[in-house]
Amino acid sequence: MGTVLNSYDTLLSQNSAQGPIVRCISGLFVSPSAATVNCGYNTLARAALQFTVPSYGGAVSNTYMTWCRAVTNQNLGAIVVALEYNLGNINMSTGTFTAGVTMPTKTIEGSSIQTSSMLTVAVVTSAITATTPLVTATYTDQDGNTGNSCAMTLPSAAGLNSGFVMTPHLASGDTGVRAVTACTKSAGSAGTLTFFGLLPLAFNLNATANVGCTSDPLATPWPMFPIAAGETLGFYNFNSSAVDFHLMFALQPDN
Amino acid sequence: MAPVTTYDGLLARIGSGYWATQPIYDFNGTAGVILGGNGVAMMRSGRTMDLPALPGGVSAYIPTMIGINDSNAAAATAHMVVRLISLGTLDISTPTFTNGSNMPTVTEAGVSRTTCGAVWIEVTTALNATPGSITITYNDQDGNTAETTTAQALGASAPVGSSGWIALNAPDIGVRDITTATRTGGTTPTGVLTFWGVIPLALINSTTTANLGGVENLITSGFNCQRLAGSEKIGVFAIGTTIKAISGSIFFVGDS
Numbered sequence: 001m002g003t004v005l006n007s008y009d010t011l012l013s014q015n016s017a018q019g020p021i022v023r024c025i026s027g028l029f030v031s032p033s034a035a036t037v038n039c040g041y042n043t044l045a046r047a048a049l050q051f052t053v054p055s056y057g058g059a060v061s062n063t064y065m066t067w068c069r070a071v072t073n074q075n076l077g078a079i080v081v082a083l084e085y086n087l088g089n090i091n092m093s094t095g096t097f098t099a100g101v102t103m104p105t106k107t108i109e110g111s112s113i114q115t116s117s118m119l120t121v122a123v124v125t126s127a128i129t130a131t132t133p134l135v136t137a138t139y140t141d142q143d144g145n146t147g148n149s150c151a152m153t154l155p156s157a158a159g160l161n162s163g164f165v166m167t168p169h170l171a172s173g174d175t176g177v178r179a180v181t182a183c184t185k186s187a188g189s190a191g192t193l194t195f196f197g198l199l200p201l202a203f204n205l206n207a208t209a210n211v212g213c214t215s216d217p218l219a220t221p222w223p224m225f226p227i228a229a230g231e232t233l234g235f236y237n238f239n240s241s242a243v244d245f246h247l248m249f250a251l252q253p254d255n
Numbered sequence: 256m257a258p259v260t261t262y263d264g265l266l267a268r269i270g271s272g273y274w275a276t277q278p279i280y281d282f283n284g285t286a287g288v289i290l291g292g293n294g295v296a297m298m299r300s301g302r303t304m305d306l307p308a309l310p311g312g313v314s315a316y317i318p319t320m321i322g323i324n325d326s327n328a329a330a331a332t333a334h335m336v337v338r339l340i341s342l343g344t345l346d347i348s349t350p351t352f353t354n355g356s357n358m359p360t361v362t363e364a365g366v367s368r369t370t371c372g373a374v375w376i377e378v379t380t381a382l383n384a385t386p387g388s389i390t391i392t393y394n395d396q397d398g399n400t401a402e403t404t405t406a407q408a409l410g411a412s413a414p415v416g417s418s419g420w421i422a423l424n425a426p427d428i429g430v431r432d433i434t435t436a437t438r439t440g441g442t443t444p445t446g447v448l449t450f451w452g453v454i455p456l457a458l459i460n461s462t463t464t465a466n467l468g469g470v471e472n473l474i475t476s477g478f479n480c481q482r483l484a485g486s487e488k489i490g491v492f493a494i495g496t497t498i499k500a501i502s503g504s505i506f507f508v509g510d511s
Contacts, residue, residue, distance in 0.1 A: 008475070013260035015480045016510075019362035022481060024337065024455040025428045026373040026420035028294060049428050057365020066478035069458040071333045071494055073295035210295070210495040212333030212458040216477035229364075244294035244494070246335060246373070246420070248455035250479040253364040 002061050002254030005224065011066075011252060018060050018253035024246060025049060025235070029072070031242040032162035033124075038153040040165035046123045046196075047235040047245070048161060050084065055229045056253070062226035063251035068202035068215040071246045077206045077239030079213065081249065082119065082198035083225055084234030087180040089195065090135065092128050092188030102140075102179040103197050106226055115225075116142035116176030117197030120150075120166040121236070124158045128191030131156045135193060137166065137183045142176035154193075163236060166195070196234065199225045202249070206239075227251060256511040258314060258482075265319070265474070265508050273313055273509035277304055279323060279336075279491060279501065286496035288410030290376065290419025291388065296410070297418035299377055300325075300334050300501050301491030308485040313509035315482035318456060323491070323503035324468030325461030330497045334459045336471075336505075338481075339488040340452040342374065342433040347386055347409070348445045350438040357432040358452045371396035371429030372452035374421040375492060380447035382413040387441025391421055391450065393430040401434045409438075413446070418492055421450070456481065456489065459503070468503065482510055 004014045032045040053063070070079045088100035103115045122135065136151040148171040152164055170177070180195045201224075202215035217224050227233075235247060259265055268274065279301045287298030301323075306316060323334050341355040361370045374391065388406040395402070402424055410417060423430065433450055456479070457471040473479045483489075493499065 009261040009263075011478060012262060012265070012474075012480065015478075016258045016260045016482075018365040020479070020481065021363045022454055022479065023371070023429065024373045024453050026375070027422070027428075028292075048425050050426065051428055054363065054368065055366055060365040063364055067473075068477075069335075069455065071335065071458065073494060208331055210333060210493075211331045211460050212335070214458065214477065218478055219476060242294060244420070246494070248335070248458065250455075251364070252478065 004064065004252060004254040014253050014255055018057060021063060021251040023051065024248045025051065026246050029237040029243050029245055030159065030161050031240060033155045033158040034240060035164055036155065041168055042165060042238050043240045044121065044163035044165060045237045046161045046163045051233040053227055053229050053231045059255060060253040062228055062254045064224050064226060064254060065201040065249055066218050066252045067250040068204065069212055069248040070204040071212040072206055072243045073209050074206060074239050074241045074243040075209045077237055079204040079206060079245065080200055080236040081202040082200045082234055083227065084232045085197040087195040087197050090183040090185055090193050092130055092185055092191040092193060095185055097183040099181065108223065114178065115199060116178045118176060118200055119198040120177045121163045121196050121198060122152065122166055123163045123194050123196055124160055124191065125194040126192040127160045128158045128188060128193065130188030133188050134186040135183065137180050137195060139180045140178040141174045142178065144178060146181065148174060201225060226254065258510050268508050268511060275507045276504045279304065279503040279505065282500040283416045285414040287417035288413040290410060291408030292422045293419045295494055296496045297492055297494050298496060299416040299418055299490065300493040300499050303339060304489040306483060306485055306487045315484060315510040316507040317480060317482055317510050318505050318507050319474050320470060320472050320506040321457040321459060322468060322470040323459040323501050324466055325499050325501050326466055327497055327499040330495060331460060331462050332493045332495055332497060332499065334461065334501065335455065335492045336457040336459065337490055338454040338456060339490045340372065342450040342452050343436060345389065345436045345438065345448045347438040347448065352436045369398065369431045371431050372454055374430055375451045375453055376419050376421060377449045377451060378413045378415055378417040378446060379449050381415050382409055382446030383444060384411050385442035386411065386444045386446055387438045389436060389438050391436040392434045394432045395427040396429040396431065398431055406439060
């Protein structure tokens with residue numbers, strides 16, 4: 001088990017010995033299709049860019065995000081940086097569901113834990129042609145129970161990279177998803193809806209345009225998820241505007 | 256001598272005199288002009304800092320604190336402090352690309368690799384009223400065969416210090432190298448651009464209260480500990496076009 005979170009000295013030691021991963025990503029969030037009370041409540045966009053974590057050396061087990069900064073030209077919004085898992089997708093023309101992965105097992109504070117998504121999102125990954133389609137996903141919940149369903153009525157012709165938060169529409173008492181096992185749709189002639197399970201690494205709360213927002217995971221009461229090589233970081237924006245973003249983050253190596 | 260690996264070690268280096276401060280300052284009195292494909296204009300808010308050569312007994316500069324004061328109270332602004340790697344310049348008149356450096360080779364999570372960065376342009380000679388559009392050809396974050404971006408329109412009459420980010424081809428998030436760049440269109444275009452690869456160091460927010468700046472502690476607040484070589488370049492960029500005058504400093508501990 002890694003020890004980098006045990007002390008600043010260990011953090012500094014690993015930072016010196018193995019080197020951090022530091023990146024700046026510049027891009028655009030589209031103006032997404034608006035969410036409604038039937039499909040997530042909060043309007044959300046997914047960035048077209050994702051970050052694939054590069055390989056690690058043999059002495060590095062995982063990394064942790066210890067620093068994250070974001071700047072956009074929007075007023076009022078929240079940018080989420082998260083480990084992203086493709087739980088599957090539905091072809092909105094044929095209705096064919098293709099299963100994705102199950103949420104991973106991670107060692108957190110010394111215990112091996114089967115994770116479930118803290119935020120589950122349905123994202124338009126190719127533009128949808130459909131009139132207020134009812135999409136019903138069947139899933140395995142946070143406790144491993146199977147067969148619960150989540151139904152959302154999406155807006156007509158939801159645009160590319162629009163995201164719809166499934167969490168409010170999970171079965172009563174459910175908080176997360178381990179896997180999506182099936183999905184149906186009531187209408188549609190084109191497009192793809194993909195289900196992503198997210199483990200948030202940083203929330204950047206943006207109150208004012210052109211003013212940066214900060215997330216210091218070490219200094220906040222926040223579960224720090226270990227990040228494995230090859231995993232994907234996705235970027236999401238709770239806001240209705242099309243905006244520039246500059247996302248900056250640092251990952252520290254664990255032993 | 257082994258590098259610093261403890262907090263006490265950092266303090267000991269300071270106590271032994273292995274520390275330095277470098278000033279940050281500039282006045283940018285002309286608003287930036289937006290680059291095509293960007294949602295808002297960017298501009299340089301601090302002149303390029305060239306770190307001095309490493310002195311004896313110092314293997315690297317470790318920035319631990321960055322503070323910036325902005326005299327402009329018109330609008331709150333984020334100042335992004337970044338390491339700069341000049342990937343090349345483009346004189347848009349001919350057009351002529353002059354190659355620069357690659358992104359540096361660094362050790363990341365135990366692996367030695369060429370890192371990557373977002374590409375930000377900076378107007379270093381003002382553009383005329385009809386500057387045309389630009390494309391870059393680059394090797395992406397994975398070192399794949401060079402590819403060319405979609406053209407981005409340059410801002411008419413963009414002044415010195417006007418800036419913007421290059422939209423790479425999806426799904427790329429950064430470049431290792433720019434192999435060439437060119438300008439198309441325009442009418443007797445004139446002006447010079449620098450293409451910077453950026454590695455982030457800090458983000459400092461100024462407020463709507465004049466002379467009330469901000470400080471970022473890179474060790475005990477958000478942890479972003481990096482080691483910089485002598486002669487590295489550091490710059491400051493801001494989003495938005497409000498004119499500004501900044502002053503501040505970076506505190507470095509000299510690694511052993």
